[in-house]
Amino acid sequence: MKLEMKDTPGQLVTALKPISEAGGNIIAIVHQRDATSTSDTIDVQVVLELAEKRLGPLIEDLKQHGVRVQRIGKERLIHRRDFIIIGHIVHTDLSDTVDQIDRTGFSEVSEIQMVMPGIHEPSTARITIKATHADDMQRAVEILRRIAVHKDILVIEPVEEVL
Amino acid sequence: MKIALLGFGSVGQGIARVLAERDLGITITALADSKSGIIDPNGISLESVLARKEQTGSCGKTGITAEEIVRTADYDALVEVTPTNVQDGEPALSHIRTALARGKHAVTSNKGPIAIALPQLRALAQGRGVQLRYEATVCGAIPIFHTLEHGLGGNRFLAIRGVMNGTCNYILSRMAAEGLTYDQALMEARQLGYAEADPTYDVRGIDTAIKLVILANSIWGLGARLPDVDVTGIDRVTPEALSLAEKQDCTVRLIGEAIQEPSLLRVSPRILSKDHPLVVYGTLNAITLETDLAGELTFIGKGAGSRETASAVIGDLIFIRDCYVKGP
The missing domain is CATH 3.30.70.260 (ACT domain)
Known part of the structure; x- marks a missing residue:
């Protein structure tokens, strides 16, 4: 402000x-x-x-x-973290993956950049999650990890939190 | 100081060469490889034993075994440098136990026994008033344990993060630099001798996990075991992952991470900014210690190799020689 x-x-x-x-x-x-x-x-x-x-x-x-x-310039979701996910991202219902994070109310997927090299090959995407607080980000990361186990997706997390 | 050397492959020969080149006051009185052994209380001639190994593939006579050397030979310190057995650490574990029980110091580059039985071996060594040292087990040439115990003695260690496997780091470096697929980079690593015929142990993160267990148990006395580590390897990492990271001036590395509170042991591919101190290239290793007094420190060095590993083993021996073994 x-x-x-x-x-x-x-x-x-x-x-x-x-x-x-x-x-x-x-x-x-x-x-x-x-x-x-x-x-x-x-x-x-x-x-x-x-x-x-x-x-x-x-x-x-x-x-x-x-x-x-x-x-007053407001940005509600100030914590931002980028992840790379690898697997059958689309065929394991990408919108469900995004929705599980968005519907928390405290975090959301703000960006996805996806590369699909071949029809039966795994896709790779960079996915940006924003959250209100550091704790909320941690909760969002846990949701993402759970989804990854369930859908057999590899999540590459950053080493340090980037504000 | 007299040493008995078990294992005469790349590491064992590296040690013998350095001891032949330099006058360090260390004599090898017994030596065994997987097929043969040799005992000479006056000191084995290193030039001739290295030549014999090269010509015949054996270092001595069949019939003289490692087990016999450990039990009966005259030495101050056992140097155990045979290949790692992750399952039960044997036969190295028994050899180290026997030596310690005889009141002999032990130095090893073998991760198996240390990852499996560090608390017991430590207790045994303490009870006998001898040293158990294993500098070469983690990050090759980097003197991480000397640093933890002495250089940074008195600090509290909050976290350790590191690139501890040269094979994985080589593969990820090449995928990022040349846009190679995982399989192509692995093939290249094999051709250059950076990857084993069966690379599973390295690329699935098991080797890093073992090193993490050794570090965590050394620092915090956790009694952690391999199954306690959450392990993800690099074998599913795509070239697209590296190019997406690159667009943000980042890259991917296999990171071993141990945190004291809340307790965490994890090996996984991670995104790091390219100017992060842990982003090293090729087969290099790097390790960052987060401490309460000294702050953050990062060490970078070669993680494997005959002379590099010999450097770590000899550093341990010199420490024992200077602190514990009297006489010439």
Whole structure:
């Protein structure tokens, strides 16, 4: 979110406090002071993780502290992981595979790129899963592993989690 | 220091050559291969025994057995470098037990006995006040156990991840570089002597799983066994998998992974960014240790080969010589 606040000492702390009080996890802060600016306010961009229902109260709280929220860019599913799957992906009902992950509500398949070299040969696909939280991603991975065992698909997982 | 050497194939001959080349204060007083043996309390002439092996295929006389050497010969340390038997670790396991029970140090490159019976062998060695060392069993030339025990002594080890099988790494490297199929890359590996006639043990991840068991049991004293490892090999990996990974500046490697908490032992092909420290090429091995004091450390080196394995075995012997064996 992009915040506008008074250019006085201590204002940044004043702005960040309500975020942590709301249970928000601050990921990054971009705070650029323009030396030539004559404005008595500064803009600060904050990247944070927050449960959706707490967003409204947070904006109110910030306003009361003299901080105006200019803009909010929302990405609900911030955890993203790529997998490679190998096997008879289409013939073991690809839409069911995708659906099992999508219908969790906390994770979804956002991209699939598939290569099918021959009719009876195994297909290979890169599949991207997005999830709301790290725990949800872990649960989605477990679902994918279960599907893989059931449908005899090889899942190649990444070594490290990529945010 | 006097040693008895069991096994005179590539590794055994590598050790003999290095000992012949350099004055390390180590003498071989007994030697056995699968067919013959030789005992000389004054030290076997290594040049002549290497020549005899090359000409006749045997190192000594038939009738002198490994079993007899272990039981009766005069030596300070047994060096056991026969091929690995995954099923029951025999006959190496019995030979190591006998030597330890006699109060002799033991050094081995043989994964079988260590993967199967490390806790018991360790207890036996401790009871007799002797050393059991097995540096050569995991990642060949990389001194991983010396590092774990001494260089990083006092650290807690949180996780280990590694590329521990040169055959698999060669196959995956070639599939990525040339777009070869798994079968083509395997055939090439065989022609170059990087893969055995029966590659199952390597490509199905069993070799990596055994090494993982040895590492985990050494570090955490788990008493884990091969069936405790979740193992997936590389034999189903397609060239398309590597090209899809490549598009994102990633590649695929067979990774052995051991985590302390929550406890996990897993061998599986994994996606790694190409600038990840574990992405090594060809037959190289690499191993990353995650520790609480030293942070993350990665070691890269050759995982197999006659002289590379000899380096690990001789490192163990020098340690024993300096710390335990007195005299010239």
